[in-house]
Amino acid sequence: MSAARSLLRALPKHAAARRAVVAPRALHPVSAPVVAVRHASTIPPRAEQFTKVTAEHVKALRGLLGSPSSLISTLDGSATVDELVTYNDDWMNKYHGKGQVVIRPKSTEEVSRVVKYCYDNNIAMVPQGGNTGLVGGGVPVHDEVVISTAGLNQVRSFDPVSGTLVADAGVILEAADNYLAERGFIFPLDLGAKGSCNIGGNVATNAGGLRLLRFGSLHGTVLGLEVVLPDGTIWNGLKTLRKDNTGLDIKQLFIGSEGSLGVITAVSILCPRRPKAMNVAVFSVESYEAVQQVFAEAKSHLGEILSAFEFWDAQAYDVVRHHKAEVGEEVRKVFETEGPFYCLIETGGSNGDHDEEKLGNLLEDLVTEGKVLDGVLAQDSTQFAGLWTLREGIPEACGKTGSVYKYDVSIPVKDMYSVVEKVRLRLRENGLLTGDGQAEGPIKACVGYGHMGDGNIHLNVVAPKYTDEIEAAIEPYVYEVVSELRGSISAEHCLGQMKAGAVHYSQDKNSLDQMRRIRKLYDPKGLMNPYKFIL
Amino acid sequence: MSAARSLLRALPKHAAARRAVVAPRALHPVSAPVVAVRHASTIPPRAEQFTKVTAEHVKALRGLLGSPSSLISTLDGSATVDELVTYNDDWMNKYHGKGQVVIRPKSTEEVSRVVKYCYDNNIAMVPQGGNTGLVGGGVPVHDEVVISTAGLNQVRSFDPVSGTLVADAGVILEAADNYLAERGFIFPLDLGAKGSCNIGGNVATNAGGLRLLRFGSLHGTVLGLEVVLPDGTIWNGLKTLRKDNTGLDIKQLFIGSEGSLGVITAVSILCPRRPKAMNVAVFSVESYEAVQQVFAEAKSHLGEILSAFEFWDAQAYDVVRHHKAEVGEEVRKVFETEGPFYCLIETGGSNGDHDEEKLGNLLEDLVTEGKVLDGVLAQDSTQFAGLWTLREGIPEACGKTGSVYKYDVSIPVKDMYSVVEKVRLRLRENGLLTGDGQAEGPIKACVGYGHMGDGNIHLNVVAPKYTDEIEAAIEPYVYEVVSELRGSISAEHCLGQMKAGAVHYSQDKNSLDQMRRIRKLYDPKGLMNPYKFIL
Known part of the structure; x- marks a missing residue:
């Protein structure tokens, strides 16, 4: 001893x-060093039924906001294309939208008015939090209007008896945790991007992170949500009770829905003692x-x-x-x-x-x-x-170090690491990797790390730049491997643009049918975060 | 010290x-000592569009089952009215159905065939677990066919690395916990009725119980479900991964749905170390x-x-x-x-x-x-x-001691006990209680107890027998009090028959609309557990 x-x-x-x-x-976002290339073939074409936004629309939308600066657009000269890049591109510089309008409402009512206007006018929308996602879920694909929650950034209440925090969706995760730390409590979620990500985005993507082993998933800790539904209706599901068993637990649908069912504007969450x-x-x-x-x-x-x-x-x-x-x-x-x-x-x-x-x-x-x-x-x-x-x-x-192909998968613990070994072998067979995981091939590194307790491994393939050849060598091979090992192709990063086409590796037809029908129920026009998630 | x-x-x-x-x-069920009376006015009339089951239907249904004894009915003489009482009446003897057919399938496939037949023939159904519920959710209201999960009682698998148990819905909670205890694990749910209740019923009613403070709710611990949907389709959502972020988490809808969206036939659940x-x-x-x-x-x-x-x-x-x-x-x-x-x-x-x-x-x-x-x-x-x-x-x-009016509510901890005090005062004002909570009035006792950590109190009013007068004195008064205190009228017992008409005290119109539309999406004919829950 x-x-x-x-x-x-x-x-x-x-x-x-x-x-x-x-x-x-480490705090996201960090900028990637090279310009990205993405398979053109994987980008769904722009849906013709969506209205093309004009300067007229911009004027009307601006009129719905208390502060004129809450909307910037290239259509009326209030912003340059460059000024919209941080909203159109993801932080890895892998996905590039062409949105011309970015709205940062300052209240739930403003979100509601803006969403209602877009819905009534058939304008497609993409809700955006801290833009720290890894699958292109929070940026436009074509010209969707970006509705950022960054302007909704107040803690609404905290009850130290129960540990219930109620806060706007745009509160940054680290700010929420610091607020709680001063009161002897802890946010039940932690992840690398905590300095930039928004708690609304965390809920919308069902973020997992570093504390899941101890505090469980957001499906267990989120007590209530306030959501602006696709037609602009404000749904007040912002409950603060630990137990409430009065009907279907509909808030669960929004956890991990990637903005496809509405814009989350506030979160009520149970926080443990620090x-x-x-x-x-x-x-x-x-x-x-x-x-x-x-x-x-x-x-x-x-x-x-x-x-x-x-x-x-x-x-x-x-x-x-x-x-x-x-x-x-x-x-x-x-x-x-x-x-x-x-x-x-x-x-x-x-x-x-x-x-x-x-x-x-x-x-x-x-x-x-x-x-x-x-x-x-x-x-x-x-x-x-x-x-x-x-x-x-x-x-x-x-x-x-390079442009990173990131795969976030969950696999039963026993077989978890084999996905890294198999992908390395595959890259070697394709002449893309000559060493044992780094340095000597065109691929700079192929590494594995993750949350052992959750059966969740992150496979990162670091390339000099994104190329079709490398992507084709990895995908869909990596998803096939995960499927064979009875895992999930997305453990905690959701589907976004990256995995929308691969979801059948983890979900059967019946499950996808149920999801599509629910999505259609909430958003019959398909205006909310289109081209992604469950297609 | x-x-x-x-x-x-x-x-x-x-x-x-x-x-x-x-x-x-204490193990439920225990029989109540007196015959119950229930407000006739609160029983919705039988829906005319539902088919009246005949001996012909019974014959066809029996033909779908491997063992003839898996179906008993008064329609073909295979059971007497008395033999169906344990399926028609709840254990408190408060709710009395008039079901003429009880089916106990022995496999998911049998459940599927039976449900499909009923769906195709417009026959209303009520899924039933251990019949230990407190709100009349698991017994027929009129002549619904009872589909009992008692015949589905096998543990399917257990993985000691992850702690994931996969078991049939009809496994008794205590049996599941004993199975886990032998392996050093614990079921993350415990409640008084553990000796009789089924884990499928626990999930269907989102049971809370004694361990919620430590292990959290079923929304966090259930990893997957197998469900026979109202049209008889088997949905295999029986995942075993702790993290799976590939689309809407539809299994959450079934947790606390009281059988209104289908029959849960198996459960996958994360069990902690004992x-x-x-x-x-x-x-x-x-x-x-x-x-x-x-x-x-x-x-x-x-x-x-x-x-x-x-x-x-x-x-x-x-x-x-x-x-x-x-x-x-x-x-x-x-x-x-x-x-x-x-x-x-x-x-x-x-x-x-x-x-x-x-x-x-x-x-x-x-x-x-x-x-x-x-x-x-x-x-x-x-x-x-x-x-x-x-x-x-x-x-x-x-x-x-008597016939018990049971109210299970959650209220912010500070104000939790006041609901008991207010109801006592109300009973005194109505001349129904003359002591301080027990003994001297017509009411034998009015007591409060519960799960402090969850803000969940149980109010029990013990009467010599159920009467309209007593019920009218308590309801809807108790729900008004809970609503004023910003609580929930059902913390862990769901809605069933008892609270279906009072749900508006805890859910607004928009929330109820969403629930109704989802229920209709899954069960357009309204055949699954009708007359209850969200009407």
């Missing part, structure tokens, strides 16, 4: 040295088998205080280090013994001493049984953030 | 003596204010290990004791100092020593700060079950 403890307790100096290595927590103590430890391990063993041990030892279990492969770690070196940051050695896999364990509990004892027992078992190669344990909040950056820095480093 | 500890630690002998007092955990250690303590306190203070302290001290926080009033406790005395059981004194309220705290964690220390610190604070009058702490599993019986025995004792 003491040997194990001393090995891991001896690491603070080692870990402290890493303060210089770790960057602040843990009084948090710990994080990172390990190098010798195989994916070992990652699974560490996960099983962590669940057994830590039980209710296990708040996250993340993993990544050596290739992902290399991309992070190469990126650091390229931008001139010092890259120090973190692990005495490196391995093909790494895993991160976070605990959060109400009693620091108890948590440390539980974690200590786990570390002892892992070390004495030889289940890990090396490990580091954060000794303070700076190190805590630093160790997290080893994991959270991966998407940013990939994005800075 | 030591004083507080010794006070509570000194109780084992005291608690051990209670072994004789406490009955085994806590290694569990503790329970019960306190007497001097006011509802004090209950709230104890709740706040418990959340602060126990954090992630707090698994239940229940409360009840002295009137409820008296009903339990009087019932015990009446049936000849020995009634011992549990608390040195009794009070107007009692609360029960349960913890469940992965380390018994840690949990006991956290609980010890809480008890010390409560005693030294004078927030409780007296307390008892279970010392072994028998006492654990015994203390739970003080709370779980309430519905059974009420049911054995």
Whole structure:
């Protein structure tokens, strides 16, 4: 016992040295370095039945808003094409809309008036939050009017007895969490884009993120929603009760509907008490088998205080280090013994001493049984953030290294990593990858990382630029693999433009029929976020 | 500290003596002692468009089943009227259907064939699980064919890595939990009727119960469903992934739909690890204010290990004791100092020593700060079950004492108990109650108890028998009170027959319109569980 403890307790100096290595927590959006190309064939043609917006429409829409600056458009000269780029293009620069009108209403009533006008005039719309999505769900495909929720950014109420937060859809996730932190509570969702993403967008895309293992999905934590329906009607479903069993739970339909059923304008969500103590430890391990063993041990030892279990492969770690070196940051050695896999364990509990004892027992078992190669344990909040950056820095480093094909899939844990191995093999067979996941082929890296506890892996293929050849090598192959492994082609990034055509790999005809009929029920004209999601 | 500890630690002998007092955990159904009367005016007339079932139909339906005994009917003499009573009447003997056909299919395919036949022939149906509901949702109103899921009772699979259980809808909740207990897991739902209720019925009614505080609602834990839709189509939405973000989450519609959208035939649900250690303590306190203070302290001290926080009033406790005395059981004194309220705290964690220390610190604070009058702490599993019986025995004792008007509502915690006080006052004003909640008026008792952590209170009015006069005194008054307090008229018992006409107290017109349109989308003929729910 003491040997194990001393090995891991001896690491603070080692870990402290890493303060210089770790960057602040990665925040989207980061701009991609190259101009993107997208399969023209996958873009559905513009629907002829939708009205082409004119300067006349713009004038009328502007008249519905309290502040004239809440609408910008190229049609009346209030904006240039360049000024609309941040609304038309996604942050990865992969999807490029041609919207000519962007509206940022300042109240639910303004959203309602604008949506009603568009509905009555057959004008297609796309609701947009922080534009941090990864599948092109929040940007126009053709000339849809962008309805941004960024102007709806107030906390409406918070009840410290029940932990219920009611806030506008445009409140930034990190701002909501900071607000809660001051009151001893925590937002039950956390993800890399927290500095930019909006809570309305999180709900619309059913975001999963880093805390799902502990706090569950938004389907369990969201208590109510306010939604402007496609015809402009305001639906007040903003309930704050933990239990309400009076009819169909219709708010659930909007969670993960990607704006296809209306514009979410406010969210009521149940927030837990913020843990009084948090710990994080990172390990190098010798195989994916070992990652699974560490996960099983962590669940057994830590039980209710296990708040996250993340993993990544050596290739992902290399991309992070190469990126650091390229931008001139010092890259120090973190692990005495490196391995093909790494895993991160976070605990959060109400009693620091108890948590440390539980974690200590786990570390002892892992070390004495030889289940890990090396490990580091954060000794303070700076190190805590630093160790997290080893994991959270991966998407940013990939994005800075090249154009990234991102696949977010869920697969039963046992087979989860095989999707990365199979795609690597496929890329090699196509002459696109010559190394073991990075560096030597046209593909710069093919890496895997994700949320072990949720059976959710992120496969990132980093290319010099987006090309049809690379896309054709990966898709639909990757979806076929996921389908064979009985997984889901989208674990937490929704469908958007990217996966709309691949949804049949995860949903059967009957399920899709039900979804289409519900979509049609809410939006018979098909004006809300067209060309995407369930077609 | 030591004083507080010794006070509570000194109780084992005291608690051990209670072994004789406490009955085994209450299991529904228990039969009510008197014949019920129900407002004839609240029963919607039989819909003329529904086909009257004949011996011919019965013959055809029987031909669709593998075993002839899977169908019993008065129409062909295979059953007497009395033999159908357990399917036609609810366990409280409050609702009385006139169904002439009961079908217990043995496979999903059989359910599908039967439902298709009924759909094609315009025959109304009512899906039925364990018939343990409290609002008449699972029994026929007129002559609907009962489709019981009792014959679907197999566990299909369990994955110990993810904790995912896939089981037929007719598996009894307690059987599912026992199955999981043997494997170190726990069903994320627990309720008094666990010995009889079916997991399919639990999902169909979105049951809440005792573990919701810890494990969240079924909207978060159910991963997938298999449903026979109203036209007989089998929808295979039986997914087992924790994350799947590919389109609208349609399974959510069926959770809490009370059989109005189809017959749930199988459930996939995420089950947590069973806590290694569990503790329970019960306190007497001097006011509802004090209950709230104890709740706040418990959340602060126990954090992630707090698994239940229940409360009840002295009137409820008296009903339990009087019932015990009446049936000849020995009634011992549990608390040195009794009070107007009692609360029960349960913890469940992965380390018994840690949990006991956290609980010890809480008890010390409560005693030294004078927030409780007296307390008892279970010392072994028998006492654990015994203390739970003080709370779980309430519905059974009420049911054995008289005919019970049961109201299950959720209200913000601060105002929760006032609904009981207001209804008592109302009963007094109507001359129906002369004491302070029990004994002296025509009403035998008016008691309150419930799940503090969920803002969910159960109001039980115990009458000698169901009468129009009593019902008129309580309804719709109780719903008006709940509506004024911004609560929900059904926290966890759904709507059924009882609350179908009162749903407007908790849902606005727009919400009801959405529900009706979805119901119509799934069941255009309105054959599935008619006369109830959302009319």
